Amino acid sequence: MKTPLRVKIAFVACMLLLTACLAVFIGLRLRRPHPQACDFAVLSETLSEAGTLPDSLPGSDASLKRAFGLLPGSAEEFLYFEPATFMDVDEVLVARVSSEAQAADVRAACLARIEAQKNNFESYGTDQFSLMNEALVYENGGYVCYTAGHHAAEAMALIRKAIER
Amino acid sequence: MVFSSTVFVFFFLPLCLVFTLAEPDIRVKNIILLLFSLVFYAWGEPVYVILMVLSILLNYTLGRFMAAIPEWRKGILVLGLVMNLGILGFFKYYGFAVDILNRAFGLQLTAHDLPLPIGISFYTFQALSYVIDLYRGNVRLQKNVLDFGLYITMFPQLIAGPIVRYSDVQEQLADRHVTAAGLGRGMARFLFGLAKKVLLANRLGAVFDASGVLTGPTGTLTAWVGLLAYSLQIYFDFSGYSDMAIGMGEMLGFDFPENFNAPYGSASVTDFWRRWHMTLGTWFREYVYIPLGGNRVKPARHIANILIVWGLTGLWHGAAANFVLWGLYYGLLLLFEKFVWFRWEKRPAWLCHALTLLAVFFGWGLFCCGSLAECGQIFSNLFGQAHLGFVDGHSLHLLLSHGALLAAGAALSLPWAVRLRQALMDRHLMFLVVLCAALFVVCTAFLVTQNYNPFLYFRF
Structure with missing residues (x-):
């Protein structure tokens, strides 16, 4: 039986949401004040x-x-x-x-x-x-x-x- | 939080045991254990709990849709591999990769290095094992996100293994029982592990540190004593952690796989890697070596497979050239044994054991360094290139002060110690109880007075 289209759309939506969350998390971590190379x-x-x-x-x-x-x-x-x-x-x-x-x-x-x-x-x-x-x-x-x-x-x-x- | 700390031994673990053992409902028990595991991780890693939760949601979702969309199973598997390895690669290898590119092509790329999330290599590999095994049909779909979260975060093995595959615990997540005998065995195993860490590994680490073999020129004997101390330290440190993890698993009703089997009693390097960090070896065999074709391919491809697996094993341990070198060193040794050494049928057993220990000893020389420059320093010291003589006052002082500790460590790292522990646990319960009580008192005395001493494998 073929999988309904709504399930496939739900999968794509979930993956996009999780990827966006990961990107935001990494982005926020990168945006923190970065330590400069301190001598x-x-x-x-x-x-x-x-x-x-x-x-x-x-x-x-x-x-x-x-x-x-x-x-x-x-x-x-x-x-x-x-x-x-x-x-x-x-x-x-x-x-x-x-x-x-x-x-x-x-x-x-x-x-x-x-x-x-x-x-x-x-x-x-x-x-x-x-x-x-x-x-x-x-x-x-x-x-x-x-x-x-x-x-x-x-x-x-x-x-x-x-x-x- | 470190297992070998008073906070963990006297507060966290007893509280966790009381709450989980008092609760009869397995679903509530799992939720309690999940909460304790999140607190355990957040203790030293509050921000990266978010990353771990995202990893749990990602792999849980991949599993659910792998079952819901059969025609996309392969694509979902590939997506899972890319995303999991992408996260691991970004946090662990991004800076290393940029450094290589800058050196190779004279570029001046800037790497915004983020701190490495603790335990990421371990929990990513566990998550991958679930996705791959689900694709292969080796495990059932986990429909409860909290149970799946518990599998990834379970605190006894979260930070430094053993790497528990989903197939190892899928039944126990749904149904497990803690018996009085299991609780007792688990406590004994935990105490043996704690003693290995507190009484042996930490003190051997102090000998390695005092030798100064990494930090500057030393006499030849000092370098050998220092590296011997490190060889014993890393064994007692990591196998101690594994004993504590397995013991706690047993106290909580889980049966975690063994991770060590007296590796310093091995008769070959091949044998050594069947006894050292066994769960990592199993992971690479199941998910990399066999899919690449294993040994059922042409010799050239077989050799390439072995070198790929060992290069990756080295890289898994750290984003640094010395770890890759260490992995390839073992790949080459295994190839030498397979194609040359094992064909000599009448090789004396004592020679096999001695050469294996020597090969492993030099391997730790590559492993304990922070950079290739330190590797150069340590091997220069080992082979007398520091020109400080073979024996000096420092080496004699080390041997006289710590000779008994080194001898005891060497003796306790051999197979008879494992057999003795097993015999005690199986047949001599009264003696075991007395021994455990004594170990608990002595370890507590050391824990109260010691400085902060994390496990070596936390950094991976």
Whole structure:
């Protein structure tokens, strides 16, 4: 028995609708502000010159692993400034990621870091604890950023300016 | 959400089990499981839930109309292949393709790289298996969109497999029962997987990281120790995930296919690929290799078929040249075994095993890199081209600090460990209960203090 024409029209209509939905979804994702290729060396200089890192030191792969549990391969590139002493909480992490999985890993690591620092200073360092309550995590397509400490907001503003068009 | 996290182990999984086991109606049970699966995916991937839902609607619609318009079945199949592979290709390979074009023709095309949706390779392959099997008449049409959605999103295997074909679970979607014995077996399997991940894979990963074999010049022995740690890490990480997925499936009444069978006990590379990521191998055999003609064609075409399948297997793992190279490396090894090595009938078993392990070991050298430059670095370190000597202080420190862990990992990756687990589950229940309780306590202690440690296969 031949299939009625209305069924065929319904199929074509469904496919067009689903294709349109997919196209809109992809279009919206592409229209989001795209991270521009950010030179981490330049960003590092910008952050230092703006005086946002007085209580931080350039971090290493080992300190990144210790603090966040992140390996060098967990993202495409990291910019990390660690607290200058164990009583400081001033910290900056910018990760360039190439997949949602990497972004989710780094985001989760940042949130875990905030919780860990809060636990470290709760009932012990009230200033540090309140600074950690104001720590910032920001994600924009190809970048995940984390700032904490006295200049967290200024540092985050500079980072966002550097990675967003 | 990661299986090896306190949120998952102490909140998400128990809540899901309580809600699904308490509900007697299979339709409501499926809806609850679907909702939990969507929450699980949205936990780390809120935006891409929309893409997954669109994929579900697309493949469900294709199935419904494949049954409703028999004269268009072939066209609908082709449309399904084009759309599914198009979505996967766009999100996973678009940037890679633009990069190749730019390099090959000196162009300056701009790729708007989007983040890769987590698990897209796995759920796209599952959706494709439904559409293809429906076309072949191997499965029945799924008329309930929620049940079909559950098949695609089921959280135990959504992110990193095993790749469950629709034919594997179509009966269980409509009717399944959870017994006390099944629940116990599932919990034990889940705990074995959790222990593999938390107690072995994560710690072996730290050894690989400490070796520095990827990031710069190292001594020869350091490089070998580092790559050995990675070889064991990836096995325990991925097989641990699969054990947890299969265990959770059993707790929920599903019977997922096995994904590993002690691959490091293989006597050949061919054998290794029958024991490693078995569901991916089955998928490529059923849906690519056999449709291409398999081995029932002329030798030249047979060779081409093998290289095509392995090139695609490499590409499936990632949009990078080293993954394609890794796939082709295995294609060439399999051809060598088929046409040369297997003709030597009196080859000693120990030699076969040793050479297989060596071949797989070098394969991981290609696989663990992020770029061809890193591949160059790792092989340069392995063969002493870093000119830092064979043994140095770092290699001795690695061996003294982590020798016991490496030895335990190597021993537990062999077939006897799988046989022991099976024997425990079949015959020594009291001992199994005690062992599981101990593993749960130790794993919890590690989970509470550990940093964030996702599974390696999440990136695929």
